Amino acid sequence: MSRSVTGPEIAELIKLISKLPGLGPRSARRAALHLIRKKDSLMVPLARALNEAVEKIVECSTCGNIDTSNPCSLCSDNRRATNLICVVETVGDLWALERAEVIKGQYHVLGGTLSPLDGIGPDDLSIAKLVERASGDDVKEVLLALNATVEGQSTAHYITEQLANAGVQASRLAHGVPVGGELDYLDEGTLAAAIKSRKMI
Amino acid sequence: MSRSVTGPEIAELIKLISKLPGLGPRSARRAALHLIRKKDSLMVPLARALNEAVEKIVECSTCGNIDTSNPCSLCSDNRRATNLICVVETVGDLWALERAEVIKGQYHVLGGTLSPLDGIGPDDLSIAKLVERASGDDVKEVLLALNATVEGQSTAHYITEQLANAGVQASRLAHGVPVGGELDYLDEGTLAAAIKSRKMI
Numbered sequence: 313m314s315r316s317v318t319g320p321e322i323a324e325l326i327k328l329i330s331k332l333p334g335l336g337p338r339s340a341r342r343a344a345l346h347l348i349r350k351k352d353s354l355m356v357p358l359a360r361a362l363n364e365a366v367e368k369i370v371e372c373s374t375c376g377n378i379d380t381s382n383p384c385s386l387c388s389d390n391r392r393a394t395n396l397i398c399v400v401e402t403v404g405d406l407w408a409l410e411r412a413e414v415i416k417g418q419y420h421v422l423g424g425t426l427s428p429l430d431g432i433g434p435d436d437l438s439i440a441k442l443v444e445r446a447s448g449d450d451v452k453e454v455l456l457a458l459n460a461t462v463e464g465q466s467t468a469h470y471i472t473e474q475l476a477n478a479g480v481q482a483s484r485l486a487h488g489v490p491v492g493g494e495l496d497y498l499d500e501g502t503l504a505a506a507i508k509s510r511k512m513i
Numbered sequence: 514m515s516r517s518v519t520g521p522e523i524a525e526l527i528k529l530i531s532k533l534p535g536l537g538p539r540s541a542r543r544a545a546l547h548l549i550r551k552k553d554s555l556m557v558p559l560a561r562a563l564n565e566a567v568e569k570i571v572e573c574s575t576c577g578n579i580d581t582s583n584p585c586s587l588c589s590d591n592r593r594a595t596n597l598i599c600v601v602e603t604v605g606d607l608w609a610l611e612r613a614e615v616i617k618g619q620y621h622v623l624g625g626t627l628s629p630l631d632g633i634g635p636d637d638l639s640i641a642k643l644v645e646r647a648s649g650d651d652v653k654e655v656l657l658a659l660n661a662t663v664e665g666q667s668t669a670h671y672i673t674e675q676l677a678n679a680g681v682q683a684s685r686l687a688h689g690v691p692v693g694g695e696l697d698y699l700d701e702g703t704l705a706a707a708i709k710s711r712k713m714i
Contacts, residue, residue, distance in 0.1 A: 319569070319580055319581035319582065319586065321562065321565050321566055321569055321570070321581050322566065322570065322579070322580070322581070324558075324562050324565075325559075325562040325563065325565075325566050328555065328558055328559045328562050329559070331551075331555055332544040332547060332548070333540070333543050333544060333547050334535075334536070334540045334543065334544070335535070335536075335544075339534070339535045341605065341608065342534050342535065342605065343533040343534060343535070343536075345579075345603075345604055345605050345608075346533060346534050347533070347563070347566070348566065348570055348579050348604075350532075351567065351570070354529065354532055354533075355563060355566065355567055356567055357525075357529055358526075358529045358530070358563060359560060359563035359564050359566075359567055361522070361525050361526040361529050362526065362548070362556060362559060362560035362563065363560050363564075364522050364525075364526075365522055365523065365526050365548070365549065365556065365560075366552065366556055366557055366560055368520070368522055369522070369523065369549055369552070378523070378546075378549050379520055379523070380520035380522050380523070381520065385520060402546075403546055403549075404542065404543065404546050407542065407546075
């Protein structure tokens with residue numbers, strides 16, 4: 313945006329908003345105008361929410377989740393089973409599983425996947441910590457809920473080996489047809505996996 | 514998002530981000546996680562930029578532009594011609610024209626279009642103010658740069674009549690083929706307008 317249109321404050325606001333995922337310069341300008349128009353109902357509360365988040369948000373030192381308390385609300389919830397640890401790549405994946413309300417156990421956020429080309433090795437992920445947690449007496453199963461990508465699966469393979477050395481049972485998510493999915497749109501790998509793991513009815 | 518995943522602070526942040534145009538709940542969660550991951554480089558600066566914007570942004574009492582000074586940087590720029598007032602619906606339209614660097618005169622933001630069904634009449638827009646400004650000695654032309662929609666054009670028609678009563682000359686943007694546009698994708702109205710206003714070469 314030309315410098316003469318507005319003061320540097322608005323230009324800075326637009327620049328920062330455009331750094332959010334999924335927003336380009338055009339949508340950032342629209343978002344900034346929307347915020348300015350809805351000053352009292354949106355801009356003021358959002359500024360306050362960001363300030364609160366800056367002050368309060370911490371990474372859970374147990375599982376790596378992001379929350380306003382450490383240990384996080386999941387780790388400190390004593391209604392959750394302690395015999396299962398569900399391993400995810402990112403906090404976003406953890407939130408997705410929590411929305412589905414399918415995991416009644418503990419979580420462990422790796423912080424990414426192994427990627428030798430990008431210089432990301434086992435020490436850059438929270439793997440040693442996972443093995444340590446998994447070696448606790450309570451833990452019966454470690455569910456590797458990693459993405460079904462090459463990186464996710466090779467990371468799962470590496471972790472499975474580490475866990476085997478420590479004598480812990482690992483499991484992975486099932487492959488198959490997504491619920492609501494149409495066969496016509498699925499790749500051969502998914503179809504082959506769905507057939508291989510078919511269930512008798 | 515289930516309340517148990519994170520504290521209310523993060524849920525509130527996501528809720529507010531999802532109110533921005535073009536962001537749904539899913540992209541708001543992604544944006545919130547991105548902010549949290551980039552706390553120092555993005556969340557802190559954005560919180561500061563929003564606080565500054567809340568404090569400093571004002572509407573220009575002359576033209577209706579949004580800026581950190583009143584009169585705005587455009588109205589107080591004495592290199593700009595005073596004999597032309599370019600009328601736009603919204604501040605976003607003003608910014609778009611400024612980016613194109615095509616208007617060397619003054620602006621006037623109406624704040625919308627006439628819309629009797631939504632109860633928006635002439636008194637809800639900055640029309641009387643425009644006629645007053647346009648009646649000044651300097652002003653030779655009022656360019657109605659309103660959207661080429663039914664609402665925009667009927668608003669332009671109303672304003673033209675008001676300006677005629679005050680003895681001021683109004684103009685409008687040309688209709689035609691957008692630069693870079695393909696004829697095949699244009700509607701009949703645009704093609705008819707482009708042919709009617711064709712230029713000899």
